[in-house]
Amino acid sequence: MDATVIDVRKAHHQMKKLLGEIAIALETEDIPAARKDLEKALEALYSAGPGEGGPDALRYLDHALSYAHRVIGDLLHEKGLPPHSPVDFVEWYDAGEVPFREDW
Amino acid sequence: MIPFDRYPKEITLRDDARAVLRPMIPEDAEGLWSFLQQLPEIDKSHFHEDVDRREVVERWAKSLDYDAALPILAMQGNRVVGTVTLYRNKTGWKQRVGIVRILIATDVRHQGLGTAMIREIRHLGEKVALNYLLAEVIEEQQAAVRALERMGFEKAVVYRDFVNDRKGHLHNLVVLLHPMSGLEK
Numbered sequence: 001m002d003a004t005v006i007d008v009r010k011a012h013h014q015m016k017k018l019l020g021e022i023a024i025a026l027e028t029e030d031i032p033a034a035r036k037d038l039e040k041a042l043e044a045l046y047s048a049g050p051g052e053g054g055p056d057a058l059r060y061l062d063h064a065l066s067y068a069h070r071v072i073g074d075l076l077h078e079k080g081l082p083p084h085s086p087v088d089f090v091e092w093y094d095a096g097e098v099p100f101r102e103d104w
Numbered sequence: 105m106i107p108f109d110r111y112p113k114e115i116t117l118r119d120d121a122r123a124v125l126r127p128m129i130p131e132d133a134e135g136l137w138s139f140l141q142q143l144p145e146i147d148k149s150h151f152h153e154d155v156d157r158r159e160v161v162e163r164w165a166k167s168l169d170y171d172a173a174l175p176i177l178a179m180q181g182n183r184v185v186g187t188v189t190l191y192r193n194k195t196g197w198k199q200r201v202g203i204v205r206i207l208i209a210t211d212v213r214h215q216g217l218g219t220a221m222i223r224e225i226r227h228l229g230e231k232v233a234l235n236y237l238l239a240e241v242i243e244e245q246q247a248a249v250r251a252l253e254r255m256g257f258e259k260a261v262v263y264r265d266f267v268n269d270r271k272g273h274l275h276n277l278v279v280l281l282h283p284m285s286g287l288e289k
């Protein structure tokens with residue numbers, strides 16, 4: 001599936017918003033590993049560039065999303081809530097298959 | 105410093121079942137022994153001692169030293185359903201390297217308990233100021249390898265035909281490393 005420049009811009013904007021929300025949620029938590037992952041997610045987002053197309057941008061956005069999922073998982077773990085899995089949200093993904101799932 | 109104040113810690117698994125994480129205490133000997141008996145042979149291969157002998161597990165329970173080996177148990181009621189242990193050296197060149205061992209009861213696998221245990225040990229590793237976590241897994245345990253990789257562990261090396269199980273069969277050993285946040289500051 002090819003992403004247009006508009007698709008990438010939209011994804012970048014959504015990712016920035018998501019990471020901002022996660023940063024707020026993390027402010028009151030003492031989870032060093034999650035903070036590190038959030039930093040990595042932000043680094044990946046900046047590397048993707050604001051609204052630039054191309055495979056590199058998509059790859060960096062994918063990295064940012066992976067780190068974001070891990071931080072969300074840490075936050076849920078700290079709260080004693082069930083683990084987050086992208087598979088649970090498969091209907092929201094505009095993709096044929098979610099490429100990773102909880103196995104263990 | 106080990107953050108004992110976070111225990112007992114209740115977690116929720118994918119099927120909405122609950123489990124409680126807490127450090128092992130001497131009174132857990134019987135529960136741990138029962139847990140170890142129902143594990144597949146392959147999961148027991150890494151132990152230095154014969155864990156089918158009850159007195160071995162009883163000795164462990166009596167000689168707990170959290171600064172050397174911190175076993176966190178996952179409990180469902182009085183039943184042990186998983187363990188994750190953080191091994192550390194108090195001195196020497198590997199004192200900032202923690203070795204991780206995780207065991208999960210077969211009937212609670214694929215519910216996110218293994219991943220929760222990795223999250224827990226990652227948190228403890230940060231709190232005791234380690235530079236690296238190191239996990240050794242037999243290559244056949246692919247679910248464990250994938251779960252560790254998803255949580256930030258990276259394959260450092262795979263040793264071919266390196267370790268033997270209790271029947272003498274050789275297996276590849278995967279060594280995974282997780283750099284801790286303090287290392288990168």
